[in-house]
Amino acid sequence: MNVDKTSPAALQLKTFIYLTAGIAALAGLLFGYDTGVISGAILFIKDQFQLTSARIERVVSAVLLGAVIGAAFSGALTDRFGRRKVIIVTAFLFAIGAIGSAFAAGVTPLILFRVMIGIAIGVASYAAPLYISEISPPQARGALVSLNQLMITCGIVVSYLVDYALSIGTNEWRWMLGLGAVPALILIVGMIALSESPRWLVSRNRVDEARSVLGRMMPGEDVDREIDTINRSLVIKQGSWKEILEPWIRPALVVGIGLAFFQQVTGINTIIYYAPTIFEFAGFESHKVSILATVGVGVVNVLMTVVAIWFIDRIGRKPLLYIGMAGMALSLGVVGFAFYSPNLSGAVKIITMISVMFYIASFAISLGPIFWLMIAEIYPLKIRGRAMSLATVANWGFNMIVASTFLTLIEKLGKAGAFWFYAVVCVIGMVFCFFYVPETKGHTLEEIEEHLKGSKSFSKLGK
Numbered sequence: 001m002n003v004d005k006t007s008p009a010a011l012q013l014k015t016f017i018y019l020t021a022g023i024a025a026l027a028g029l030l031f032g033y034d035t036g037v038i039s040g041a042i043l044f045i046k047d048q049f050q051l052t053s054a055r056i057e058r059v060v061s062a063v064l065l066g067a068v069i070g071a072a073f074s075g076a077l078t079d080r081f082g083r084r085k086v087i088i089v090t091a092f093l094f095a096i097g098a099i100g101s102a103f104a105a106g107v108t109p110l111i112l113f114r115v116m117i118g119i120a121i122g123v124a125s126y127a128a129p130l131y132i133s134e135i136s137p138p139q140a141r142g143a144l145v146s147l148n149q150l151m152i153t154c155g156i157v158v159s160y161l162v163d164y165a166l167s168i169g170t171n172e173w174r175w176m177l178g179l180g181a182v183p184a185l186i187l188i189v190g191m192i193a194l195s196e197s198p199r200w201l202v203s204r205n206r207v208d209e210a211r212s213v214l215g216r217m218m219p220g221e222d223v224d225r226e227i228d229t230i231n232r233s234l235v236i237k238q239g240s241w242k243e244i245l246e247p248w249i250r251p252a253l254v255v256g257i258g259l260a261f262f263q264q265v266t267g268i269n270t271i272i273y274y275a276p277t278i279f280e281f282a283g284f285e286s287h288k289v290s291i292l293a294t295v296g297v298g299v300v301n302v303l304m305t306v307v308a309i310w311f312i313d314r315i316g317r318k319p320l321l322y323i324g325m326a327g328m329a330l331s332l333g334v335v336g337f338a339f340y341s342p343n344l345s346g347a348v349k350i351i352t353m354i355s356v357m358f359y360i361a362s363f364a365i366s367l368g369p370i371f372w373l374m375i376a377e378i379y380p381l382k383i384r385g386r387a388m389s390l391a392t393v394a395n396w397g398f399n400m401i402v403a404s405t406f407l408t409l410i411e412k413l414g415k416a417g418a419f420w421f422y423a424v425v426c427v428i429g430m431v432f433c434f435f436y437v438p439e440t441k442g443h444t445l446e447e448i449e450e451h452l453k454g455s456k457s458f459s460k461l462g463k
């Protein structure tokens with residue numbers, strides 16, 4: 001950028017980027033809010049509709065089923081209709097889903113509206129970061145990707161706070177779910193005010209519109225040169241589904257889908273969606289206290305995500321993954337032990353609470369941000385979009401499997417057994433990381449691609 005940083009043009013650019021980041025924040029916030037809100041609401045929904053474990057799991061995982069569907073179609077939809085339009089329609093779905101679930105007369109309509117919200121989340125989890133990455137300058141792109149994860153965690157905390165504030169009567173769960181409509185409406189208005197992604201406009205041959213957006217984004221810059229660059233990269237980016245399966249790309253696919261598996265099957269969302277339920281298992285008497293403890297979980301999640309963002313480019317991804325997964329395995333082991341030992345009943349509460357906090361902190365510095373970051377780093381340019389959406393679908397699919405089997409797992413293996421199961425998966429995850437995951441810190445995306453093409457194992461990048 002050859003613009004003076006204090007010039008009006010540079011200020012205009014900054015405002016533009018912050019506005020865009022604000023929109024990202026809202027889509028991420030909605031993702032977090034709508035997935036987190038169910039944790040407190042489910043306690044009341046369960047009581048009101050007298051739900052069995054299987055029905056509870058269905059209400060919780062309805063969003064995830066929708067998210068798998070939404071993520072699967074997100075690439076095709078955003079390519080055909082544009083990022084901006086798709087995000088606007090998505091925001092409408094968020095709003096209708098939130099209001100619909102608030103007024104649901106029974107469990108079936110509730111599940112259907114939650115599936116609708118899920119579709120919106122699935123599309124947004126791909127479309128919003130894509131839109132931001134396309135509209136932001138390269139030097140700010142990395143920070144904005146991580147900002148998205150930070151906003152997801154903020155959305156989760158906001159949902160926990162709303163759950164806490166509203167856990168006063170039996171019917172307030174309707175407000176908990178309905179309030180999700182507020183950020184959705186702001187997102188609609190915000191997106192209407194923003195411009196379409198110039199990259200997408202160029203890809204649809206709408207060059208004049210792209211030129212005018214770029215003119216506003218990069219005052220004082222050579223807009224035609226930028227359009228040339230976009231055109232060139234569009235030619236490279238036309239990889240097909242068949243190319244994704246080429247042998248040299250396989251190690252990157254294994255890492256993306258593997259990390260999706262370990263991010264989810266180490267049990268993060270049993271905590272995010274069921275923390276109050278777990279605290280009640282541990283002996284917290286009232287719904288309100290359990291939800292308050294859960295707010296603590298949410299705050300730790302946000303703070304440690306900030307810590308992760310600070311460390312990620314300093315000590316690297318792999319050390320954080322090892323430290324985080326070791327911490328997760330240890331704390332899950334302790335939670336299991338607390339539930340297992342019949343003599344610990346008085347201490348169970350405290351031990352469970354501390355271990356759950358330690359677990360969430362360990363996740364937030366490792367698998368939380370690193371999964372989303374790595375799937376944006378490890379794939380060769382020409383298949384990046386498709387491979388990323390594949391990893392996103394896998395993530396939501398594994399998420400759904402875990403959320404829809406957690407309570408049943410507890411019934412079959414016992415509480416201790418269920419948490420030990422996730423602990424074992426953490427240990428396997430560390431072994432997976434050692435053998436398959438490359439250290440991408442400090443490498444350009446081109447170096448990562450070159451290494452993938454070479455004969456050395458992918459995990460030996462930079463060695």
Ligand code: BGC
Pocket residue numbers: 035149152153156263268269272301367368369372395399
């Ligand atoms: C995961 C979500 C999870 C959230 C918790 C995200 O990275 O994909 O499944 O609920 O982190 O912070």
